[in-house]
Amino acid sequence: MTRATGVAHPNIALVKYWEKRDERLILPVAGSLSLTLDAYPTTTTVELDETLDADTFTLNGAAGDETQTGRVTRFLDLVRELAETDTRAHVSSSSDVPTGAGLASSAAGFAALAVSAAAAFGLDLDAPALSRLARRGSGSASRSIVSGYAVWHAGDDEASFAEGVTGPDTRMVVVTVDRSTKAVSSREAMKRTALTSPYHDAWASSTAEILEVALEACRDDDYTRLGRITELHALRMHAHIQSADPPIRYLRAASIAVFDDVERLRAEGIECYATADAGPNVVVLTLPGDAAAVAERLAVHGTTTVVGPGPAASLVSAGAER
């Protein structure tokens, strides 16, 4: 019996990932750029068990539902293929991501699972290989393998992994305006925009261009340019999503109220920029010295939490014994 425990953190994209060009391999239509956070870790233990007929999965101490367990098993199947074994495993995961906080739990979840499963199954994978593996669980998980700023390359299965880049020192204020489960999942919404939004092709090609500019801003340590791109690209992603048929409006009145206030804050001289993933909650990019003031100002809209750049996914422990 071999076991390993890994930990990983969520990430927030500045240049967004939206839509796959390959559903099975989870290859994105364009590259993306994110910041791995220093909060809300997911810790996952994978323990091989020769006696098992099927993998087991528990999340925060409770048995995972069929969908969750199915995704874990399909992911472990990839690891088993690499390790050339049929051995099943117990997977237990604990996550600090508050439900519906606007931070996708799947990125940290599959990054932690990739690290722990690879170790438990005895695979010696470098960071790009771990990132490629995590990608197969959830696209954005490829980026949570990496610390701080991470660019996830588009390309084929071999080339599509995330790697670290340096960039301006920033903080993010997570503004949780709504904790309800979203009506349309990201996976569903991606399929719908790909099929029905007239902006599908332009979204993919313009994202590839925007990513180049964002990476240039990172290289130049240019906070203003990176911030402008962050808000611009978030608005373009939500523009694309709301152009599906039927439309999907993830940004609700409370979300737009945060965007409105961020615009006002900029007019007042506090340079901050809003972004939002596929849900109603908003994340605001700020300079380190402004984060507390921005969080205080935006607290009227919901719970605010200041987060910063976080570490790479890592192995906490590994061994042959409990």
Added chain:
Amino acid sequence: MTRATGVAHPNIALVKYWEKRDERLILPVAGSLSLTLDAYPTTTTVELDETLDADTFTLNGAAGDETQTGRVTRFLDLVRELAETDTRAHVSSSSDVPTGAGLASSAAGFAALAVSAAAAFGLDLDAPALSRLARRGSGSASRSIVSGYAVWHAGDDEASFAEGVTGPDTRMVVVTVDRSTKAVSSREAMKRTALTSPYHDAWASSTAEILEVALEACRDDDYTRLGRITELHALRMHAHIQSADPPIRYLRAASIAVFDDVERLRAEGIECYATADAGPNVVVLTLPGDAAAVAERLAVHGTTTVVGPGPAASLVSAGAER
């Protein structure tokens, strides 16, 4: 001295007009569909005066500013060219459109000016010719020449006019959430989206397709289909606009709150659909029997006014004497 007085009403587009393919001729990148309203008329008198060196313009009794007077003069230049004369005119206009009510005053304004100026200058123009003329003042004015539902055809100068179509009997609830002047004018915003939004080409081609479906819904008296298209297309226009660089967000938190409530009303069985022009105010399409209930429900967001299908632009009086 010859004078004529014309009256015209605003219109609200169900399939939106956004962006020109010819700035001078005001030819749109795609056709559009609107409902001319039965409220907020603009009444305009044009009075030729051989003694004038320049046109004069008064709006609601006050002298128009330089921009307004310039637009009126450039419009009258087109009429003078058709009439083969150099005579200048006094133009006085009175408008009931509340400032910033979310109803563009230029559509009714230039439709009323087209009708009155053509008569004052002795031109005998049929409705398509009047619509083409009004178009040169403001694109959407081409549609206010026509009663009720009006389709404004794309095409060249000769072909680009509006004409009436039949459609389902509907009302509109105008929800005025914000009366402030918009930060970016439609003209400016159209130029910016054409130059910087990645969705520019797809916007034009998809609008042409949507218009065909909307016209089919009109022919079939299919309120549901027309309503769905109305909201879908408004969201796609605002998606395109917010994708400009820098982004333009006409829909503010208060606007989205109306869209959110319209979604709730539909879930409760009241079939209504939201749209919005280039500004924060929202117009809700309803069945005649639901208009009062919808207006009452949405009153929490601002002033609500129920309007219905209105008449064509028309000549009120014409003669050689005061």
